[in-house]
Amino acid sequence: MPPSSRTIACPIVTDPKRLAALAESGLPDTAPEEAFDRLTRFATRLLGVPVALVSLVDDRRQFFKSAVGLPEPWATQRETPLSHSFCQYVVSDRTPLVVEDARTDPRVAQNGAVRDLGVIAYAGVPLFAPNGQVLGAFCAIDGVPRAWSDDDLAILRELSDVAAAELRLRATVSRLDGENGRLEQAVQERTDQLRFASAAVADAARTERDRLARVLHDHLQQILVGAKMTLAAGGPVEDVAGFLDEAIAESRTLASELSPPVLRSDGLAPALTWLGTRSESRNGITVTVACDEALSTALPASTAATLYEFARELLLNVAKHAGGTSAAVIVDADSVSSGPAVRLTVTDDGGGFSLQPETEGPSDQDEGFGLSDLRQRVIAVGGRVASGNAPGGGGRVDVVLPLPRD
Structure with missing residues (x-):
């Protein structure tokens, strides 16, 4: 694919929604992971290139979530400024970027990656977030000129799709973890409420028993004791009947108050x-x-x-x-x-x-x-x-x- 004659100045990739999606992915500044390293290794073998990258682009740099074949110190640093980034153009245009010879391509000839990283041939496709924002690029790099075929780009797209599927899976797991956490919190709060209510019921039942005991002892029992003493003393039957009538009335009152x-x-x-x-x-x-x-x-x-x-x-x-x-x-x-x-x-x-x-x-x-x-x-x-x-x-x-x- 011949290079375009237009000159691309370094774009400022500062769209707030895109940057928010990049932050939500949780990938920037994280350690290498086999899920992504496996894909870049496949790219180097399938395409026969020395370098393959999963590059994430923010508003000031590109961070390599996965990198195979980068020279030092870039392999250790795992990032470059945007002045050394081809991937920023993939993000800016939301389309693949294909460069056969960067030294003669007016779009990237002045890019620092040509001089400092030895990037000559480059092919990169967008890496999409679950919400459709472009987080960066999945790219292959060669140190010699190369004419990229349609099959080469198809392989890169498939590998990028696998990386995007990994991002969707992580987003789903994160959402489920959040929902699970909220559910666990709700269950815990409900359990605490029921535990507190159970304790309150026990306290209330004990308090009610104490009240009933006082009523029975201080009033009803005293009435019955009065009736017994009247009988023991040979008192009039009318007095005993009066005590019993009072006891019956008191027990009825107590039962009515309760229910x-x-x-x-x-x-x-x-x-x-x-x-x-x-x-x-x-x-x-x-x-x-x-x-x-x-x-x-x-x-x-x-x-x-x-x-x-x-x-x-x-x-x-x-x-x-x-x-x-x-x-x-x-x-x-x-x-x-x-x-x-x-x-x-x-x-x-x-x-x-x-x-x-x-x-x-x-x-x-x-x-x-x-x-x-x-x-x-x-x-x-x-x-x-x-x-x-x-x-x-x-x-x-x-x-x-x-x-x-x-």
């Missing part, structure tokens, strides 16, 4: 109304309830039970910590990333939360084991809990639970 029959029989809305009435009579808190009736009756039993437990704990917190006199309980529809959800909102007119600067969430004093356990249970099933101070004063807690898909 009111109305929740199981009529659903969440009536159970919350009962809970509001109970809170007002026991704690002096006026509670208003607004609950979407259709949504309430359609809730799974476990979801309704969790929302009821949250409402009970939050109303207890209003009485014990917030110093409020009124509260509102609202249940309506919401959504999460996985689909439809139900939201429970409890507001009060108390002193609000003691917010922590780092998270703007409630302090540890504002949440006992009960609320902490419920919070972790909600998070573990893909829901969310938001706590903060209401704009008009007091506290507000929003609990969102995902609903099962049809």
